Each structure stands twice: as C-alpha cells, then as structure tokens.
Amino acid sequence: MIRKPLRPIARVLRAREEGVDPAVIEAEARAARLRKQRKAERRKAASRLILLASVFFLSFGAVGWRMVVLATTPAAEPSGGGNYTRIVNQRADIVDRNGAILATNLVTFSLYARPQDMVDPVAAAEGLVRIFPDLEKERLLRWFTGARKFVWIKRKLSPEQKQAVYDLGEPGLRFGPRELRLYPNGRLAAHILGGTSFGEEGVYAAEVIGTAGVELEFDKFLRDPAEDGAPLELSIDLSVQAAMRRVLAGGMVMMQAKAASAVVMEVDTGRIVAMVSLPDFDPNDRPNPPVSGDPGDSPLFNRVAQGKYELGSTFKVLTAAQALETGLATPDTMIPTRGPLKWGKFTIRDYKNYGAQLSLEDVIVKSSNIGTANLAVEIGAEAQQAFLRNLGLLEALPVELREAGHSKPMFPAPKQWSELSTMTISYGHGIAVTPLHLAAAYATIANGGLRVRPTLLKNAPLPSEEERVVSEETSRQVLDMMRQVVVRGTASLGDVPGYQVGGKTGTADKPDPKGGYYEGKVLSTFASVFPTGDPKYVLVLSLDEPEIEMAGELRRTAGWTAVPVAAEVIRRIAPLLDVRPEYFDAPEETGTLTLTSN
Amino acid sequence: MKGFLTFLGVVAVVFVATWAYRVNYSTQEALSDVARLQRQIAKEREAIAVLRAEWAYLNRPGRLLALSEKHFGTLRLMPLSAENYSDPMKVIYPTPEDPLSMSEVINAAVLQALGESE
Numbered sequence: 031m032i033r034k035p036l037r038p039i040a041r042v043l044r045a046r047e048e049g050v051d052p053a054v055i056e057a058e059a060r061a062a063r064l065r066k067q068r069k070a071e072r073r074k075a076a077s078r079l080i081l082l083a084s085v086f087f088l089s090f091g092a093v094g095w096r097m098v099v100l101a102t103t104p105a106a107e108p109s110g111g112g113n114y115t116r117i118v119n120q121r122a123d124i125v126d127r128n129g130a131i132l133a134t135n136l137v138t139f140s141l142y143a144r145p146q147d148m149v150d151p152v153a154a155a156e157g158l159v160r161i162f163p164d165l166e167k168e169r170l171l172r173w174f175t176g177a178r179k180f181v182w183i184k185r186k187l188s189p190e191q192k193q194a195v196y197d198l199g200e201p202g203l204r205f206g207p208r209e210l211r212l213y214p215n216g217r218l219a220a221h222i223l224g225g226t227s228f229g230e231e232g233v234y235a236a237e238v239i240g241t242a243g244v245e246l247e248f249d250k251f252l253r254d255p256a257e258d259g260a261p262l263e264l265s266i267d268l269s270v271q272a273a274m275r276r277v278l279a280g281g282m283v284m285m286q287a288k289a290a291s292a293v294v295m296e297v298d299t300g301r302i303v304a305m306v307s308l309p310d311f312d313p314n315d316r317p318n319p320p321v322s323g324d325p326g327d328s329p330l331f332n333r334v335a336q337g338k339y340e341l342g343s344t345f346k347v348l349t350a351a352q353a354l355e356t357g358l359a360t361p362d363t364m365i366p367t368r369g370p371l372k373w374g375k376f377t378i379r380d381y382k383n384y385g386a387q388l389s390l391e392d393v394i395v396k397s398s399n400i401g402t403a404n405l406a407v408e409i410g411a412e413a414q415q416a417f418l419r420n421l422g423l424l425e426a427l428p429v430e431l432r433e434a435g436h437s438k439p440m441f442p443a444p445k446q447w448s449e450l451s452t453m454t455i456s457y458g459h460g461i462a463v464t465p466l467h468l469a470a471a472y473a474t475i476a477n478g479g480l481r482v483r484p485t486l487l488k489n490a491p492l493p494s495e496e497e498r499v500v501s502e503e504t505s506r507q508v509l510d511m512m513r514q515v516v517v518r519g520t521a522s523l524g525d526v527p528g529y530q531v532g533g534k535t536g537t538a539d540k541p542d543p544k545g546g547y548y549e550g551k552v553l554s555t556f557a558s559v560f561p562t563g564d565p566k567y568v569l570v571l572s573l574d575e576p577e578i579e580m581a582g583e584l585r586r587t588a589g590w591t592a593v594p595v596a597a598e599v600i601r602r603i604a605p606l607l608d609v610r611p612e613y614f615d616a617p618e619e620t621g622t623l624t625l626t627s628n
Numbered sequence: 629m630k631g632f633l634t635f636l637g638v639v640a641v642v643f644v645a646t647w648a649y650r651v652n653y654s655t656q657e658a659l660s661d662v663a664r665l666q667r668q669i670a671k672e673r674e675a676i677a678v679l680r681a682e683w684a685y686l687n688r689p690g691r692l693l694a695l696s697e698k699h700f701g702t703l704r705l706m707p708l709s710a711e712n713y714s715d716p717m718k719v720i721y722p723t724p725e726d727p728l729s730m731s732e733v734i735n736a737a738v739l740q741a742l743g744e745s746e
Contacts, residue, residue, distance in 0.1 A: 131684035137674060214684035272689030273707070528710035605708035 036060055120209050121238050122252045123261040124223065124245075126268045127303075127488050133223055133245070133313075135238075136212045139192050139205040141184040142233065145174045148202030157198040158183065161191060174202075185228065186210055206233045211245075213313045219271055221307045221332040222264070222431070222486060225316035241316070242330070244486060247430045263488040265301035270294065273602045275306045278571070281595030282308055285576035291333035292571040292599060293466055294607075297473040297559065299492055300482035302429070303567065303607065305466075307333040333572070335427060335434040338462040341572075342538030342588075344557040345458030346402045347508060350394050351475050352417045353405050354504045361391040361507055367401040373450050378403050394511045395519035397535065399457045406456030411447045414455065420499045421471040422481065423463050429484040439463040458536055465555070469570040472557050476509060476565040478502045513562040521556060524593040526600045528611030533558030533569075533596070535588035540575070551575050554588035556596040566609055571596040 036059045042052040124133040148154060151174035159167045162184065173181045186208060187195070195203055211226040213219075224243020228236045239253075240246035248262055274292055282290040294303040311317055311329040320328045326337060353359040364387045371378040380398050393401035406414060418424050424441060427434040440462040442451045454460040466484050473482040474493075481497035483490075500508075512532030516524045520535045536555040539547035555572045559565050576591035577584060585591065604611070685691075696705040 130687075131680060134677065134681045134684065136678060136681050212681050212685075214681060215688045216690065218689065269689060272693075276693070526710070528713075601709065602707055605710060605712065611710040611713050 125261045126266045130268045136210045138208050138210040139187045140208045143181045144202050154200040161194045217310045220310040220313050223313050225313045246432045265488050267303050270603045270606050271304040274304045277599045285578050285591045287573040287576040289574035293334045293469050295469045295568045297477040297565045300484045305334050335431050335466045336437050340462050340538045341555050342458040342536030343397045344534050344536035347534045349402050349456040351508045355500045359390045362389050365393050365401040367398045369400045371400045391511050395514050397520050402456045403453035406452045411452045430486045465570045469568050473568045476559045479505045509562045520589040521593045524597045529604050530561035532562035537587045552586045554592040556592040
C-alpha cells in the first residue's frame, strides 16, 4: 500500500508561496489518516461481532433444531452397537428332564373385521360361516352392517383356516399376529402344565398368561425377558409319563373305575417323574371350570395334588414306622389283634379274624386294623401328630402347583384329636391327604429317613440330614415289611420279577357328603416302593370306585384292583427309569447275547 | 507461500469431505445391512421355533406308539422290559481249548499282520 505522505511536497511548496503555515497541512493530513484508521478498526470490530453472533446463533440453533427433531420423531433402538439382545419369544418353553418340549410357542393369527372397509358384508358372513361352523350368520351380519368399526371374530386361526379366509378376498377381514401356546403332547401332562389364556389383547399382539399348573406358578419366570428365553426344566420324564398314562387308562377301564391317579417320585430327592390324573383334558383347548356338580369330578381337577382322600390302610406303614422308630416294637413284637375292638359306641373290625395276636410284620402284611389301632394307642395322640407333621402330612404341599397350595390336608384339630382319632388315623381314616402327600411320606421313609418335599423342578434342592424323620434302621425294617406285603400279603398280585416291589394296599370307603360312608364305593390305593433292596422310586396309584369280577367274586379291594394295575405300571416304567433289575440266578445256557470270535 | 498454504487447505478440505461422505454412506449401508440381518435372524429363529414345535409334535409318545404298532410287522418293537437287561457275567465267552499266554497271542497277531503286508 502506498502511504499518503504527511507533508506532500507539492502542497508545502504551494503553501510556502501563499504564505500559509505548512504545519497546518501536516496536521490535516495526520487527522485524516487517523479518521481512516478508526473507521477501519470500527468496521473490523463490527464484523467480528457479527461473526461471533452468527457462530453462537448457528450452534444454539443446531442444538435447538436437534432437540426439536428428537422430540418429534419416534424412538428407535440404537442399532450401531455390536451386542444385540436376542429376539426371544414372549414366553419361554417348558421342557422335561431330558429336554423334550412340553410347551412351546407358535405364531398364529387372529381374525378381526373392519366393517367400514367391507365390500360385500353378506358374502363375507356366508363365507365365514362356511369356514367356521360355530359362528352365527345373523350375528356376523349384524356386526358387519352395524355402527361398529372393529369386531373380533376369532382368537386363533390355523394356517388352513387363515388361507380359507384369505381366499374370500374380503378387504374388511384382517389378520393380527398372535403367539399361540402349544402343548405338542396334548393330554399327556395336562395337570402338570395347566394352561394359558390371553391377557391384555391388542391388534398386533396379545399377552399370554398362565392360568393353572406350572404355567401359572412360574408365570413370572416364563415371561421374564432377563431370563433370555431359558426354558423351564421340569423333573417329569415324558416317556415315563406316557407309559404310565397309557397303563393307567387301560387299568381304569378294566377295573371299571370312574377315575384314577398315579404319581412316581424319586425317593432320594422328591422329584416327581410322572404324575397322571384321569380323566384329564387337552391343555391346548382347556375347558372352562364346571359351574355345577362336584369340582372333584371335573377333568380339570388334579387328583394327585389337589384331591384329598382318606387313603386307608396305606397309613399303617407310617404307624409301624413310628412304632419302630420310638422303640415301642420290633418287627417281631406281638401285637394283640383280638376283635372287635370297641371304643365308646365305635367298633373297629378287621377284614377277617386274625386270632389273638400277630407280629408287627404280620399286622402290616395282613393289614389288621385292630392291631394298628392298638399300636397307635401305645404311641399316643400327640406323638402321632408330631410324627405325621414331620412327614409333612399335616400341611399343604410345597409342590410347585398353585392348586396344591390350597389343598391343606383335613384332620382333627389338636384338641379334638382324641384317642379314637388316633386309632382311626393309624389306619388312614379320619385324615384326608392328597396321594402326593402319601408319596412324599413313603419316599421319606424309604430313602433312609430324610424328609422329602415333592417338587416338579429338575434342579430342586436335595433333602438333608437336618430333617431326619426316621433312622436308617427303621427305614430298612419298614422296607422289608413292605416287601413281605407283596411276597405273602395283600398285594401279592403286585410282584414284578426283577424289581422287588414292596408296598401297602389301602381300600378306603368313600365318605358320603351327606355324612357317613357309602356302601360299596371305595377308593383303592397301592403305595409302593421299588426296588426295596435299594429304593429308587415310589409309586402311589389310586382307583376311584373300581369293581371287577375276578375269581368268581365282585372285587373292590386294592389287592385285586389297584395292585395289578400298579404292577403293570412298574413293569413298564422301571426299565425306562434305568432301574437295574435283580438278575435271576443260574445263567441261562442259551444266552440271548452271542459274541462272534475270530 | 500464503497462496500455497491456501491451496493445501482447499485440497485437505476436499479430501476430508470426500472421506466423510464415503464413511457416512458406508456406515449407513452397514447399518441397513445389520438391520436386514437382524430381521433375517428373527425370521430364522421363528422358523427354528416352528420346526422345534413340529419336531416335538411329530415325536409325541402317542404318535410314536401308533407308528411302532403300525410297523410291528417289520420292526417288531416291544416295550422295554426287565428281560431285556442281563448280567455281564451271563455272557458266554468262548473258552479256548488251549489257553495261550498273552505274549503268544500278540506274537501270533504280529506274525499274521506281517504276513498280510507282504
């Protein structure tokens, strides 16, 4: 830049000629230069201010705009990270101890209508009635031509039905996805699984909630997303369950019983391997609870965990166990059995007269009510109560079924627990428990004396030494007695070669709701342990009102009804349970196995 | 000198802008790829669930029983029973007439093997 001189020579010379002070020129030039400089500085400052303001304006504007955008757009899941949560089902599977599926989910569709979108409501109604015969044409037409804008038609569709509805070509009929709970094995484990129903329902999804059984008990676990879809592992063995249900159903028909139930439990752990109650239902299409009649006759009723029954002579084993445990008797102690035994106006009779006395073992083998009652008097009411409580027979079942929690056993209140009660309870009358209670009590005695709590979970805690109910010696003696019942007693039809079955029969008269007991209606029960040499499993099997013509007589007692069915059950399930059979002596000359050599 | 710096700056800006543009687009592409894969995984999972359900349904004990009865003629499948188990002690092993010592057996096997290889 060419600077303008402060003293331009031309002007100074001219000023000198005119006699003016040249310093004035210099001062003017200096002032002009200063003005110019100031002006430039001002402009510079102004532009800086504008720049600064616009920077602030833009940055705040950007932040504000971003906020507006974030506030007005729908939220999206971050999708850039590497760790994705699995897309899991709404409800976890239920599997048996070997991982076979008992309950899973299928995506299916629900059908709804939007009448305002309909082209031909009459044709649509006619078509729907053709596909679903249970729908009424008049009602559909009323819906389709009325003021409603939304109508549910079907909750669940099969793929074939969906295609058929699709083929109607009606734009007003729409499908919404539904997660369907599927029980592939149908009726097999109906009472254990329970069932589900839809909870909150929307067009695009519906909540599936448990309504009974483990589906209800573990509803939270099954629906917990934090579990990442981990299946619920039950202690049930599907093949054992199937075999037992089949044999029991056959036995029920053969013995003309109106209902039947059976449960198999591991003696050491209390894990339930199979549990069947007949009649049963299909959990895929769970019926509604009955509104009339005895709920105990409904197929929904779980006779193993819900039904409280007087289980009769099966309780004698418990009385004997207590007598042995307290040292009142040994298996050889003689017990008076002269009858009839009178207490007040009440008389206790035996099936037949067993003479003046029997050894304790024979009291059990021959099932003497009088002998057991006499023994119970020796034991006393309080000790009996305490023993039964230790076995868990006086409290609701801890098993993981919501229904079972309501079935607290029925027994006299401690004040009314008279000597008579003690006597009748000693042989299983005057106390009503579920068959599962009895199975747990038998397991407790059979496993060496540790208290067993029934469970349906594969990984349930084991019983510990802290809860010892009877000693190992008592356990062994009782097992030997139970074996004798099968070898030479009331359960002689219950012997299964190779499996050393032991047990105790119980034939209880059924109580009449009007008071007293029915004539000729019994509940036959066989509570068994196998193999008695090294107890592994307990089986409690009951038949309700069985009757069979056998050996020229009408038979109802457990020895003729429940026992043969139980024997068949054990014959079928013991090999499936990997129970090592006791081998027969003398190796057969013609071995079934052949080895090839060279 | 100053002009050169400006030129360098412009070049750098162009370069960085191109790079950012490319990264931006490849990121978007990767994200949509991920989303597509996730949809595919979800679909596969659903298919697996359906297949598992079908497998369980086809293997339900009732059906297997019916099938084994239907094909009893060829398969002759019977329920497992105690007689299907046996004691290993009962297996009848051939008793050699002249028990050989272990070394003799090995020598014989070695000789045989050598003979075969020749």
